Every structure is written in C-alpha cells, then in structure tokens.
Amino acid sequence: MTATGRFFEDFNVGDGFESETYTIDREASLAFAKAYDPQPFHLDEEAAAASLFGKLVCSGWQTTAITMRLLVDSLVLGGTGIIGTGIDELRWTAPVAPGDTLRLRAELVEKRAWPGNKPRGILRFRFETVNQDDIVVMTQCANCIVPKRGP
Amino acid sequence: MTATGRFFEDFNVGDGFESETYTIDREASLAFAKAYDPQPFHLDEEAAAASLFGKLVCSGWQTTAITMRLLVDSLVLGGTGIIGTGIDELRWTAPVAPGDTLRLRAELVEKRAWPGNKPRGILRFRFETVNQDDIVVMTQCANCIVPKRGP
Numbered sequence: 001m002t003a004t005g006r007f008f009e010d011f012n013v014g015d016g017f018e019s020e021t022y023t024i025d026r027e028a029s030l031a032f033a034k035a036y037d038p039q040p041f042h043l044d045e046e047a048a049a050a051s052l053f054g055k056l057v058c059s060g061w062q063t064t065a066i067t068m069r070l071l072v073d074s075l076v077l078g079g080t081g082i083i084g085t086g087i088d089e090l091r092w093t094a095p096v097a098p099g100d101t102l103r104l105r106a107e108l109v110e111k112r113a114w115p116g117n118k119p120r121g122i123l124r125f126r127f128e129t130v131n132q133d134d135i136v137v138m139t140q141c142a143n144c145i146v147p148k149r150g151p
Numbered sequence: 152m153t154a155t156g157r158f159f160e161d162f163n164v165g166d167g168f169e170s171e172t173y174t175i176d177r178e179a180s181l182a183f184a185k186a187y188d189p190q191p192f193h194l195d196e197e198a199a200a201a202s203l204f205g206k207l208v209c210s211g212w213q214t215t216a217i218t219m220r221l222l223v224d225s226l227v228l229g230g231t232g233i234i235g236t237g238i239d240e241l242r243w244t245a246p247v248a249p250g251d252t253l254r255l256r257a258e259l260v261e262k263r264a265w266p267g268n269k270p271r272g273i274l275r276f277r278f279e280t281v282n283q284d285d286i287v288v289m290t291q292c293a294n295c296i297v298p299k300r301g302p
Contacts, residue, residue, distance in 0.1 A: 064215060
C-alpha cells in the first residue's frame with residue numbers, strides 16, 4: 001500500500017501492510033489506567049504480582065488506543081480520515097506490559113459499497129497487534145468508512 | 152446487582168445494571184486524541200466542521216475507555232477485578248462530543264464455566280453506552296473472566 005491519500009477504489013481485498021512501532025511509556029500507561037481503567041493490576045506492582053497476570057500490565061483499552069495510533073501514523077488511510085463504524089471479534093490474546101513495543105499488521109478482507117450508491121464505501125480489515133517478540137497480543141476485524149474517488 | 156465483591160456464582164443471566172455518569176472534559180478529550188487518534192476531526196474545530204461529523208467529536212476509542220471507567224466505578228465486578236478476554240460487535244452508533252455525559256447500561260446475556268473446571272468462569276454482558284439525551288452512542292458484547300467463590 002502506498003503512504004497517503006488512498007480512496008475506496010484504490011484498495012483491493014488481500015492488500016496488506018505493517019506499521020511502524022510504538023514503545024509503551026510506563027508513565028503514560030499508568031496515566032491511562034488511572035484515567036480509564038483504575039484496577040490494581042494496571043496500577044500497582046505488588047497487587048499485579050498477585051493477580052492472574054503475575055505482573056503489572058497495561059489496560060487492554062490502551063492496547064486498542066495504541067493500535068489506532070499505529071493505524072493513523074501509517075498514513076494508509078491518511079488522505080481520507082479513518083472513521084470506524086465498528087469492530088468485530090476483538091480479542092486480547094496475550095498480556096501487554098509497560099516497555100513493550102507494539103506494531104500493527106493489517107490485511108484487507110472485504111470491500112463493499114455503501115447502501116444507496118453514496119460516495120463512500122466500507123473496508124473491512126483484519127488487524128493483528130504484535131509485540132517485540134512477535135507474539136500477537138490483540139486481534140480484531142475493523143470496519144472503516146472510506147470515501148470514493150469519483151462517482 | 153449489589154455493589155461489590157460478586158463472584159461467578161452470584162450472577163444470573165438477565166441481571167442488569169446502570170452505572171453512574173461521566174462528563175467528558177474537553178481538554179482530556181483533546182489529550183486522548185493527540186496521544187492515540189490524532190485526526191483533524193478530533194483535534195481541530197474548523198477541520199471537524201468540514202468533516203463527515205460536522206463538529207469536533209471524541210475518538211471512538213475514548214468512548215470505549217470511558218465505558219471501561221464507568222464499569223470499573225460501578226463496582227459490579229469490584230471485588231474480583233475485570234479481565235476481559237474479548238469484545239464482539241462493538242458499534243459506534245452516534246457521535247460523542249466533548250461535554251457529553253455518558254453512562255453505561257448492562258445486561259448479563261450468558262454465563263459459562265471455564266474449560267477444565269478451573270476456579271473461574273466467563274460472563275458475557277451486553278453493554279450500551281448512552282448519552283445525556285438517552286441516545287445510544289456505542290454497543291458491545293463483552294466477555295469477562297470472573298472468579299468462582301468455591302470449588
């Protein structure tokens with residue numbers, strides 16, 4: 001995929017791309033958890049050690065947010081904006097910890113016109129968020145609204 | 152549902168609850184977008200006015216994060232921690248803007264034992280995130296790991 005300004009017509013099912021990387025800052029992770037997911041295993045080393053995770057882990061919702069940042073920064077949909085209508089089968093498949101380095105792997109799995117011949121369509125991507133050890137930490141199917149280039 | 156410390160055995164399919172409310176601070180919304188979803192319609196009034204939304208809107212991922220905060224603060228799963236394995240059919244059904252006040256409505260739709268008779272089970276909730284005008288802005292089905300009380 002090229003870097004920017006792609007329209008609905010420019011995408012083909014099977015297209016894939018991989019993003020740059022994002023390393024999770026410890027303070028940012030604690031700040032996210034404090035604001036949005038204030039549970040002991042996201043905030044406190046000792047409590048986290050005694051939890052199902054055995055260590056301090058990031059909120060799964062921070063992983064979704066970081067994945068969005070990786071998608072925005074990839075500029076794959078850069079010229080058009082990325083407006084999601086929904087997500088299917090979001091799975092947190094392995095813990096994510098502060099200091100981990102994540103990247104996004106994507107494949108376009110479906111392309112469909114908007115009902116009523118509107119100047120936009122829906123692209124459905126399968127996303128895998130992967131860590132520095134090549135472990136898949138999150139998967140999802142994302143439906144995005146993408147403008148058409150022409151009538 | 153009572154307020155805290157409930158275990159797997161304490162939940163029944165059909166149980167429902169509603170959370171307190173969360174009003175979205177404008178600066179927090181811009182900070183979230185800057186960190187995780189830096190697109191013009193989340194960051195700039197003028198660009199947002201020209202977008203599909205017609206006004207500045209929050210990142211859909213901030214709505215998921217706020218919904219988590221509403222769930223944590225509800226203390227429904229307070230004694231056990233809330234560990235999600237995944238989300239199905241997440242839909243952003245209406246825009247959310249800075250200043251909006253959100254709350255969470257939930258219903259338990261499924262209860263199942265963990266494979267292998269482990270001391271935990273899976274609760275599947277249907278969540279609706281609702282704004283101050285009673286418009287549903289987001290829906291999802293969330294699968295949560297909840298400890299059992301006894302063997």
